[in-house]
Structure formats: C-alpha cells, structure tokens
Amino acid sequence: MGLALLAIIWLITFVSTYFFIAQTWWLPAGMSAAAPAIDRQFTNTFVSMGIVFVLAQCALGYVVWKYRDRGQASEKVDYSHGNLKLELVWTTLTAVLFIGLNLMGSTIWAAERFAPAESGAVPVEVTGMQFAWYFRYPGLDGKFGATNPKLIDPSSGNEAAIGLDTNDPASKDDVVTGTMYLPVNRQVDLTLRAIDVIHSFFVPSMRFKQDAVPGLAIHMHFTPTQVGDYEIACAELCGLGHYKMHGMLKVVSQEDFDKWLATREAEKQ
Amino acid sequence: MATTSHVHAHAAPQGFIRKYIFSLDHKVIGIQYFFLALTAVFVGMFLSLLMRVHMIWPTAVLPLVGEIKPETYLSLLTMHGTIMVFFVLTTAPQGGFGNYFLPIQIGAPDMAFPVLNMLSFWTTFVGFVVIIAAFFVTGGAPLHGWTGYAPLSALTNSGPGEQLGADLWITSIAIFCLASLMGALNFITTTLDLRAKGMTLMRMPLTVWSWFITAILGLLAFGVLLSAGILLLLDRNLGTSFYVPLVVVNGQVMGHKGGSPLLWQHLFWFFGHPEVYIAILPGMGVASQLLSTFSRKPIFGYKAMVYAMMSIGFLGFMVWGHHMFMSGMSPYSAFAFSLMTMCIGVPSAIKTFNWLGTIYKGRVRFHTPMLFAIGFVSLFVSGGLSGPFLAQPVLDIPLHDTAFVVAHFHLIMGVAAIFGIFAATYYWVPKMFGRMMNETWGKVHFFITLIGTYCIFMPMHYLGLAAQPRRYSQFTELAYLQHLLPLNRFITYMAMVTIAGQFIFLVNLFWSIFRGPKASDNPWEATTLEWTTATPPPHDNFGGHTPVVNNGPYEYSVPGAPRDYIMQNDPGMGTAAH
Numbered sequence: 146m147g148l149a150l151l152a153i154i155w156l157i158t159f160v161s162t163y164f165f166i167a168q169t170w171w172l173p174a175g176m177s178a179a180a181p182a183i184d185r186q187f188t189n190t191f192v193s194m195g196i197v198f199v200l201a202q203c204a205l206g207y208v209v210w211k212y213r214d215r216g217q218a219s220e221k222v223d224y225s226h227g228n229l230k231l232e233l234v235w236t237t238l239t240a241v242l243f244i245g246l247n248l249m250g251s252t253i254w255a256a257e258r259f260a261p262a263e264s265g266a267v268p269v270e271v272t273g274m275q276f277a278w279y280f281r282y283p284g285l286d287g288k289f290g291a292t293n294p295k296l297i298d299p300s301s302g303n304e305a306a307i308g309l310d311t312n313d314p315a316s317k318d319d320v321v322t323g324t325m326y327l328p329v330n331r332q333v334d335l336t337l338r339a340i341d342v343i344h345s346f347f348v349p350s351m352r353f354k355q356d357a358v359p360g361l362a363i364h365m366h367f368t369p370t371q372v373g374d375y376e377i378a379c380a381e382l383c384g385l386g387h388y389k390m391h392g393m394l395k396v397v398s399q400e401d402f403d404k405w406l407a408t409r410e411a412e413k414q
Numbered sequence: 415m416a417t418t419s420h421v422h423a424h425a426a427p428q429g430f431i432r433k434y435i436f437s438l439d440h441k442v443i444g445i446q447y448f449f450l451a452l453t454a455v456f457v458g459m460f461l462s463l464l465m466r467v468h469m470i471w472p473t474a475v476l477p478l479v480g481e482i483k484p485e486t487y488l489s490l491l492t493m494h495g496t497i498m499v500f501f502v503l504t505t506a507p508q509g510g511f512g513n514y515f516l517p518i519q520i521g522a523p524d525m526a527f528p529v530l531n532m533l534s535f536w537t538t539f540v541g542f543v544v545i546i547a548a549f550f551v552t553g554g555a556p557l558h559g560w561t562g563y564a565p566l567s568a569l570t571n572s573g574p575g576e577q578l579g580a581d582l583w584i585t586s587i588a589i590f591c592l593a594s595l596m597g598a599l600n601f602i603t604t605t606l607d608l609r610a611k612g613m614t615l616m617r618m619p620l621t622v623w624s625w626f627i628t629a630i631l632g633l634l635a636f637g638v639l640l641s642a643g644i645l646l647l648l649d650r651n652l653g654t655s656f657y658v659p660l661v662v663v664n665g666q667v668m669g670h671k672g673g674s675p676l677l678w679q680h681l682f683w684f685f686g687h688p689e690v691y692i693a694i695l696p697g698m699g700v701a702s703q704l705l706s707t708f709s710r711k712p713i714f715g716y717k718a719m720v721y722a723m724m725s726i727g728f729l730g731f732m733v734w735g736h737h738m739f740m741s742g743m744s745p746y747s748a749f750a751f752s753l754m755t756m757c758i759g760v761p762s763a764i765k766t767f768n769w770l771g772t773i774y775k776g777r778v779r780f781h782t783p784m785l786f787a788i789g790f791v792s793l794f795v796s797g798g799l800s801g802p803f804l805a806q807p808v809l810d811i812p813l814h815d816t817a818f819v820v821a822h823f824h825l826i827m828g829v830a831a832i833f834g835i836f837a838a839t840y841y842w843v844p845k846m847f848g849r850m851m852n853e854t855w856g857k858v859h860f861f862i863t864l865i866g867t868y869c870i871f872m873p874m875h876y877l878g879l880a881a882q883p884r885r886y887s888q889f890t891e892l893a894y895l896q897h898l899l900p901l902n903r904f905i906t907y908m909a910m911v912t913i914a915g916q917f918i919f920l921v922n923l924f925w926s927i928f929r930g931p932k933a934s935d936n937p938w939e940a941t942t943l944e945w946t947t948a949t950p951p952p953h954d955n956f957g958g959h960t961p962v963v964n965n966g967p968y969e970y971s972v973p974g975a976p977r978d979y980i981m982q983n984d985p986g987m988g989t990a991a992h
C-alpha cells in the first residue's frame with residue numbers, strides 16, 4: 146500500500162509538472178510593452194512554486210512508504226513532539242520566499258497601474274453592455290462628447306448603442322465602432338465603462354484585463370507592440386450571453402490607423 | 415473553565431419523533447446534518463456533470479434533462495457552487511462531525527444549548543428546501559454565480575432566473591446565515607464552558623481547535639453576509655439603490671441611482687474569504703488527528719498547529735480584497751491585500767511541514783481514513799501552491815476569472831475539504847453506527863477519487879494559462895480556445911469516471927451501517943475521549959459519569975508505556991502505574 150501511494154503521488158506530480166514545463170498549453174504570446182515583465186514574474190513564481198510542489202509531493206510519497214508499518218521489522222517510532230528550531234527555519238524560509246515574490250511583483254504592478262497614461266496616448270473609450278463591446282474615438286477635437294442614458298438603443302448599434310448625444314458639438318466627430326483599432330507602439334489611454342452590469346475587458350495577448358463597472362469610468366493604459374489581430378473576451382459573468390461577448394482588436398501601423406480613422410470620420414459627414 | 419458539576423440538561427427522549435426527528439441530542443443532530451450534506455453533495459455533483467457535458471457537447475439533448483441552454487448552464491453553475499459551498503462544505507464538517515464529536519472529545523454530555531442546536535439544523539434544512547425550490551419556479555434558478563455580483567443579481571430583468579429564482583436564492587442564503595450563527599454560538603460556548611476536568615485548552619484535540627476557530631469565523635462572517643443579502647433583497651424588491659447605480663438594461667433605464675456595485679463585492683468577500691477557511695479548517699483538524707493516530711506518533715508541533723490555525727483565522731479577515739484586484743478597486747489597496755495574502759501562506763506552509771514531520775519516523779498504518787488524510791495533504795499542497803500566483807495583482811491580470819482560478823479553489827477548498835469529510839466518515843462511522851466500513855471498497859474508492867480529481871482539476875490550470883475564461887457555457891465563439899477542446903473533453907470524461915466512483919462510497923456507507931462487522935469501542939487504537947465510551951455512545955455520551963483528563967491528545971508510542979498509545983483519560987503519564 147505504501148508503495149502504491151508513493152507511485153501514484155509521484156506519478157501525478159511528474160505528469161502534471163511535465164505539461165507545465167513542456168508548455169503544451171500555455172499563455173498566448175504577449176504582444177504588449179508590459180508583457181515581458183509580467184511573464185518574467187510569472188516564470189519566477191512558477192519556478193519557485195514548482196520546486197516547492199515537487200519537493201513537498203515527493204517527500205510525502207517518500208515518508209508514507211519509508212515509514213510504513215512493517216510489523217516486527219518496523220523501526221522504533223521516534224517519540225517526539227516537534228522541533229522548534231526546524232519550525233523556525235522553515236517559517237522564516239517561507240516568509241522570505243513569499244514576501245520576496247510579492248515585493249517583486251508589486252513593483253511591476255506599480256509601474257502598470259499607479260501612473261496615469263502618458264501624454265500623447267491614443268484616447269479610447271470602451272463600453273461594455275449585454276453582450277457587446279463598443280469603442281469610441283474622440284475625433285479631431287480630442288474630446289469625448291456627451292452621452293445620455295435615455296438615448297441608449299442597443300439594437301441600433303454603435304453611436305446609438307452607447308447613447309451618444311448628437312446635440313453636443315463635441316460628439317459630432319466621435320467615432321464608435323464594434324472593432325477596436327490601435328496604432329502599434331503607441332500607448333492607449335482607455336476609459337472603461339459599462340451601462341448595465343459588470344463586464345471585464347480581457348485581451349490575453351496584451352496581458353490586459355480590467356472590469357468595466359456601471360457607474361464608474363476606469364482609466365487604464367497599455368501599449369501594443371506587434372501588428373496583428375487579437376481577440377477580446379469578456380471575463381466577468383454578465384448574463385446568458387457572457388460566453389459570446391467577444392470582440393477584435395486590430396493593431397495596425399500609425400499610417401493605417403490614421404487612414405482608418407479618417408475614413409470613419411468621412412462616413413459620418 | 416472546566417466544570418465537573420454539570421448536570422445533564424435533558425432526559426433521554428421517548429418516541430420516534432423526539433428521538434430521531436426533533437431530537438435535542440447532539441449526536442442525532444450531527445447525523446441529520448451529515449445526511450443533509452450527503453444529499454446535497456450528490457445533487458451538486460449531478461449538476462457539475464451536466465455542466466461538463468454541456469461544455470463539450472453544447473447542443474446535446476439529454477435524456478430526462480432535455481437540452482441545456484447557455485442560461486441553463488449558468489443556473490446549474492450558480493446552484494452547483496452555492497450548494498457545494500454552503501450545504502456541503504459548511505454543513506458536513508462543522509454541523510455534522512463537529513456536532514457529533516466536539517462535545518464527546520471534550521468530555522461533555524451534550525452541546526451547551528440543545529434546543530438552539532435542533533433549531534439550527536432545522537433552519538439549515540429549510541434553507542436547503544428553499545434553494546432547491548429555485549429550480550422549479552418560472553424563470554428557473556438564478557444565473558449570477560455563487561458570488562452573485564450586483565447589478566446582475568440586483569436587477570430582475572438582467573436575465574432569466576433573475577426573478578423569483580434569485581429571490582429564493584438570496585432568501586435561502588439568509589436562512590443559512592441564521593442557522594450558522596446559531597450553530598457558531600453553540601460551538602463557542604460549548605468549547606469554553608463544558609470541558610471535562612483536566613481538559614485544558616492545550617490538551618484539546620486539534621479537531622476541537624479547528625471546530626472552535628471555525629465557529630468564531632462563522633460568527634464574524636455570516637452576520638455580514640446576512641446584512642448584505644438583506645440589502646440585496648431590498649434593491650431587488652423595494653427599489654433601493656445600495657448596489658445599483660444608474661443603469662440601462664436592454665435600452666430600458668432602470669429606476670436606480672447612486673449605488674455601488676463594488677460595495678456588494680466588499681461585503682460578499684468579507685464573508686467569502688473567511689468562508690473558504692470555514693470550509694477547510696475542520697479538514698485540517700481531521701487530517702492532523704488522523705496523521706498522528708495512524709502514524710502512531712505524536713503530532714509534530716502541536717502548539718504551532720494551534721497558533722497557525724489562529725493566525726489563519728485572524729489574517730483571513732484581512733485579505734478579502736485579493737478577489738477584487740481587477741474590479742476597479744484602488745491599485746494601492748491591491749498592494750496591501752496582496753501582502754496580507756502572502757502572509758497567510760506562511761501558517762499554511764507551517765501546517766504542511768508539520769504534517770510531513772508527523773509521518774516522518776512514524777509507523778504508518780494504511781487504513782482508509784489514513785489514505786484520505788494523506789490525500790488531503792497532497793491536495794492541500796497542490797491547491798495551495800497556486801495561491802501565491804493569484805495573490806499577486808500582476809499575475810491576476812492574465813489569471814483572474816480564468817479556469818486557473820477554478821483549478822485553484824476546487825483543489826484546495828473543494829476536493830481537499832471533501833477528502834477531509836471522507837477521512838472523517840471512514841474514521842468515525844464505526845463510532846457513530848457501531849459498524850466498520852468495508853476496507854477494500856474504501857481503498858478502491860480512495861484511489862479512484864484521488865486520481866480522478868487530479869485528472870479533472872490539474873488540467874484546468876493549463877486551460878487557465880491558455881486564457882480560457884471561467885463561467886463560459888461553451889467555447890465555440892473564441893478562436894483562440896479551439897485548440898483546448900481535447901483537454902476539455904478529457905476533463906469531462908474524467909468527471910464521469912470520478913462521479914461514478916462515488917457510488918462505491920454510497921453503497922459501502924449504507925451497506926456498512928446496516929451490515930458491516932461490529933466495531934469495538936476503539937478500533938483504531940486512538941487516544942481521544944470518543945474512543946473511551948461505548949459504541950455507539952449512550953444518550954449522555956459517557957453513561958452517567960464525566961471523564962477526567964490526564965494526558966494530551968497525541969500520546970502515541972510513549973517509551974516505557976505498556977501499549978503504543980495512552981488515552982486522554984488514562985492515569986497521568988508522570989504517575990504511570992498500570
């Protein structure tokens with residue numbers, strides 16, 4: 146029985162560790178400025194936790210086999226109530242490991258979330274609703290026009306869906322789309338909003354996630370570093386269509402972005 | 415402090431109803447809680463099976479159940495989570511085994527307040543009936559998940575199930591909170607006031623410590639959830655705006671203004687994080703108890719174990735924000751919550767170390783309860799080590815609300831706690847029903863469950879890394895999830911096997927209760943007081959006398975002693991005159 150336990154615990158440990166190390170299923174490649182630091186912190190945590198995992202499971206398997214009851218042949222049981230010195234060593238080691246990891250991670254968090262977006266970032270407002278994402282660009286005046294909850298009409302899509310108030314001069318040149326366009330290597334200054342329930346704006350390749358909460362306008366920023374198409378998901382349960390509330394982020398060159406925005410502006414006239 | 419002059423509060427009851435239905439005897443009430451949780455766990459498991467089936471065959475039409483629609487999936491999800499957390503993990507370890515064995519292990523004839531005890535069971539029972547009723551009302555069960563985030567849960571038109579079903583869901587939880595508050599008071603008073611002579615706090619078995627600390631957590635946490643739930647009911651039915659700002663649902667402006675969705679999250683998680691410890695602490699107690707007993711060796715670092723549980727309980731009230739790193743809460747507070755969360759990892763690590771230290775240089779007997787205790791340690795390690803990932807706000811950016819979280823909490827709170835319950839069942843059924851459970855089938859059950867649950871929940875880490883969001887009813891819409899389908903299929907097949915394996919347990923349990931070989935008074939050669947009395951124990955637990963305690967709870971393999979264990983009420987070890 147001891148041997149069976151040892152074999153199974155070790156097998157579980159090695160098989161699960163293998164798939165982690167082989168990265169058979171893994172994070173989608175990171176395509177934003179923050180991704181390398183986040184991924185490095187992930188790797189550090191993964192390596193330290195992985196070592197503890199393998200050691201602890203192997204030790205468990207080993208001691209239950211080694212100290213199994215073998216009748217007369219068993220070694221004498223060590224009558225001991227513990228060992229204070231060992232416990233202090235162990236406690237200090239874990240405390241140092243856990244708190245050290247935490248402090249390393251916290252510096253990255255601070256860099257990402259404490260500072261506001263830099264000047265010159267592309268302003269985009271993201272609005273979540275059951276079950277779609279809409280993206281608003283302020284146009285040439287650089288100002289988002291007013292919206293009015295009474296004007297919200299989801300079935301008409303885009304401008305009407307977020308309740309854009311067309312009487313406000315600032316809203317005349319606002320562009321609202323269902324696909325997000327961003328120029329590569331420029332920071333985007335996001336304003337996240339939701340009009341009905343909580344949604345969460347999740348772009349795995351950008352290493353970006355943030356809830357959009359009704360009643361709040363949450364400011365966040367990130368910088369895409371690779372041209373390409375990236376899927377956007379919703380990561381907060383928002384109702385029956387949660388699983389299909391997705392969108393697309395198209396990261397393009399600055400020229401293509403300008404061209405696209407100009408076309409959309411022209412369509413509005 | 416301890417008292418010897420306690421007079422047993424009520425006489426042995428006559429008649430079936432007073433004896434088995436509205437009983438005041440903590441042992442009968444414990445068994446009632448146990449069977450309620452057993453019913454609940456099979457319901458919850460069945461719901462998870464339907465969920466896993468829908469995930470990989472979204473259009474399948476199932477016999478009896480029919481077609482599962484996305485909204486049905488979310489109802490199953492909500493009910494699965496709620497039933498498992500409240501009616502299984504809070505009910506079986508504490509209400510069930512705690513009720514039955516806490517008084518006996520401290521040498522008391524009953525709980526401090528037997529009537530309150532009966533009331534708290536029947537209140538829990540009503541709560542269970544109310545939540546099951548949510549399935550059968552128009553609109554069905556709510557779809558807002560077990561966490562019930564507002565405004566989704568606060569608006570009656572945010573989705574199917576959010577009408578009467580959601581009201582029943584909240585009502586059921588409120589009823590459950592009341593029951594748990596009554597239970598918590600009873601546990602705390604009993605532990606403080608009814609200990610037998612010589613049962614000092616530092617001679618209490620670690621199981622008693624774990625039930626005691628769990629009760630304190632319950633007392634502080636359930637009150638908050640109760641209040642939060644009442645506010646939610648008001649928002650839904652009386653048009654108040656505690657949790658709801660101005661919102662527009664489907665083009666319709668709702669009448670709310672100025673409420674805060676984050677307020678619900680703060681209140682819910684202020685309860686919710688301690689709740690996960692309420693679920694797991696009794697498991698830790700049982701694991702400690704069994705590892706020592708079946709290794710024939712004193713527990714390693716008894717005091718450290720007690721202080722670790724205390725600090726887990728204390729710190730547990732200061733980390734709730736780690737569920738909210740992505741919620742829009744201030745990034746500065748994320749800093750503090752993250753640090754506190756890492757600190758709570760330290761006492762958890764101490765416990766693991768001490769469990770290994772207990773087995774080390776012992777003499778391990780592989781009875782089924784011991785296997786589940788060993789499995790508990792393994793699962794606790796596996797589930798615990800994903801905690802430091804989720805405790806870091808930066809890593810929550812990729813991991814929050816993905817399958818990685820589902821893997822984490824299932825391993826540590828779900829399956830580890832369930833292993834604690836199984837261990838306790840195999841260990842104490844002989845005392846409760848006077849008959850041994852079948853060892854061979856117990857071992858088969860153990861291996862199926864250990865391997866099966868690892869096969870279900872370990873791969874969910876990989877899914878989460880690959881950014882598969884949780885609470886998705888199907889994965890048909892996002893292109894980047896398509897390559898995960900084989901892994902999702904594997905998990906569903908493993909869930910089928912594992913769930914089938916649980917029927918081995920069910921049959922073994924009922925067969926043994928009625929047909930199993932008769933159990934002696936102390937079949938495991940253990941030291942604590944429940945093994946000093948008759949099997950099953952008489953109405954007042956010790957047959958008219960109160961035991962006197964002379965020894966600590968884990969005196970195994972004491973050099974020079976005639977047997978390899980000294981029971982707590984044996985003559986004191988200093989004056990060992992056998």
Ligand code: HEM
Nearest residue numbers: 462465491495498499559560561827828829884885886909
């Ligand atoms: C046979 C074993 C089990 C299986 C196959 C299973 C499966 C699942 C699945 C598929 C989900 C949904 C994940 C998602 O869509 O995001 C889930 C959620 C959940 N499960 Fe389990 N589960 C099992 C046992 C348990 C146990 C023992 C517990 C006890 C704590 C538990 C507690 C939960 C909770 C709290 C949720 C979250 C519900 C929510 O998101 O609102 N499960 N489970």
Ligand SMILES: [Cu+2]
Nearest residue numbers: 379381383387
């Ligand atoms: Cu959603």
Ligand SMILES: [Cu+2]
Nearest residue numbers: 686687734737
């Ligand atoms: Cu928590």
